[in-house]
Amino acid sequence: MKHLIAAATVAVFSAGTAMAEKVTLNMPSTFPGSLIQLGQAGVKLQDTLNLISGGDIEMKFFEPNALVPPLEIYDNVSNGSVDAGWSVPGYWGSKNSAYNLFAAVPFGPSAGEYLAWHWYAGGEEMMNEIYNRDGIQSLVCGVIAPEASGWFRKEINSPEDLKGLKMRFFGLGAKVMQKLGVDTQLLAGGDIYPALERGTIDATEFSMPAIDxxxxxxxxxxxxxxxxxHQQSTIQELLISKAKWDGMTDAQRAMISTACRANTATQLAEGEAIQGKALAEMEANGVTIHYWSDDMLNTFRGAWDEVVAEEIAANPDFKNVWDSMQQFRGEYAKWKNLGYLK
Structure with a gap:
C-alpha cells in the first residue's frame, strides 16, 4: 500500500511539473489591424490562437507604433524587447538581402508554388537558418496572391516615363525600378497615402486591389x-523571439504552427474572393486600369536579371536561397506545364 501511495504521489508531482506555463506573445504589427488581408490576418491569428490554445497561449496584436515603429520590429524581437511581430520578410532586406527571397520574388512563383517550396522543399528552414543568427524564429503565416504593379498620376508608355519618378516600392522589385531610373523608398502602409498627398512621392505600389x-x-x-x-505572391510571417520559442512545449509550438497554416489558407482564399469587386468599384471612381506591354515587361525582366546577378555576387546567403528556389522551380515546371491549363 505504501508503494502505491508513493507511486501516486510521484505521478501527481510529475504531472504538475509537466504542466505548461502560459505563454504570452505581445505582437506589434507592420500593418494596421483594420487593413483588409494584411492587417486583419494578424488579428485573426490572435483570435484563433487564443481560442484553440484554451488559455495556454495568450497573443495580443498591437497596432503599428503602439509598442514599436513598424520597421523596427525585427530589432526589438531580436533583442527580446517584444515577444513577437507580424510582418513580411522583405521588410528586413537591409539586414540580409536573402530575406527578400522569402517574401516576394520578381517574376517568381505563384502562391501554391511558393508555399510548396517553403514548406516542402526547405524554404522556411533556410529562412530560419538566417533568422536564428539574430535570435528570431519565423513562421510562414499568410500568403496573398498577385499584387498590382503600381499607381501612377500619369500614364506610363515607355521606360523613359519612369525616369526621375519618386516611388514607394518594396523588396527586390525596388532594385529593379532603381535600374530604370526610379528613386525608390520603402514606406510602411499607413505612411503611403500622406506621402502621395503631399507629393513626397509621385507613385506607389503596395498590394492587391482590395487592399489598395x-x-x-x-x-x-x-x-x-x-x-x-514584382510580387506574384507575397508571404506574411509571424516572428517570435527564439528564446521564447525554444522555451515553449511541443504542444504550444504545434498550436502556433497549426494556427499559421490555417491562417495562410484562409488569407489566400479570401484574397482571391474580393479582388473583382474592388476593381469594379475603383473603375467606377475614375481609375484607368492598364496592362503592361510585352516590351515593358521585358524591360523589367532584363533589369531583374541584372539585379539577381549582383545580389548573388554580393551575398552567399542570397545565392544559397536563390539556388534552392531555382532548383525547385525547375522541378515544379514540368508539373505546372502538364497539369495546369495555359
Missing amino acids: QNLGFYNIAKHYYFPGW
Missing part, C-alpha cells in the same frame, strides 16, 4: 498597372 482600395490611393493616382511582375 482600402488605403485610398485611387483618390490621388488614377492610372493602375498590372500585372504585379
Whole structure:
C-alpha cells in the first residue's frame, strides 16, 4: 500500500511539473489591424490562437507604433524587447538581402508554388537558418496572391516615363525600378497615402486591389498597372523571439504552427474572393486600369536579371536561397506545364 501511495504521489508531482506555463506573445504589427488581408490576418491569428490554445497561449496584436515603429520590429524581437511581430520578410532586406527571397520574388512563383517550396522543399528552414543568427524564429503565416504593379498620376508608355519618378516600392522589385531610373523608398502602409498627398512621392505600389482600395490611393493616382511582375505572391510571417520559442512545449509550438497554416489558407482564399469587386468599384471612381506591354515587361525582366546577378555576387546567403528556389522551380515546371491549363 505504501508503494502505491508513493507511486501516486510521484505521478501527481510529475504531472504538475509537466504542466505548461502560459505563454504570452505581445505582437506589434507592420500593418494596421483594420487593413483588409494584411492587417486583419494578424488579428485573426490572435483570435484563433487564443481560442484553440484554451488559455495556454495568450497573443495580443498591437497596432503599428503602439509598442514599436513598424520597421523596427525585427530589432526589438531580436533583442527580446517584444515577444513577437507580424510582418513580411522583405521588410528586413537591409539586414540580409536573402530575406527578400522569402517574401516576394520578381517574376517568381505563384502562391501554391511558393508555399510548396517553403514548406516542402526547405524554404522556411533556410529562412530560419538566417533568422536564428539574430535570435528570431519565423513562421510562414499568410500568403496573398498577385499584387498590382503600381499607381501612377500619369500614364506610363515607355521606360523613359519612369525616369526621375519618386516611388514607394518594396523588396527586390525596388532594385529593379532603381535600374530604370526610379528613386525608390520603402514606406510602411499607413505612411503611403500622406506621402502621395503631399507629393513626397509621385507613385506607389503596395498590394492587391482590395487592399489598395482600402488605403485610398485611387483618390490621388488614377492610372493602375498590372500585372504585379514584382510580387506574384507575397508571404506574411509571424516572428517570435527564439528564446521564447525554444522555451515553449511541443504542444504550444504545434498550436502556433497549426494556427499559421490555417491562417495562410484562409488569407489566400479570401484574397482571391474580393479582388473583382474592388476593381469594379475603383473603375467606377475614375481609375484607368492598364496592362503592361510585352516590351515593358521585358524591360523589367532584363533589369531583374541584372539585379539577381549582383545580389548573388554580393551575398552567399542570397545565392544559397536563390539556388534552392531555382532548383525547385525547375522541378515544379514540368508539373505546372502538364497539369495546369495555359
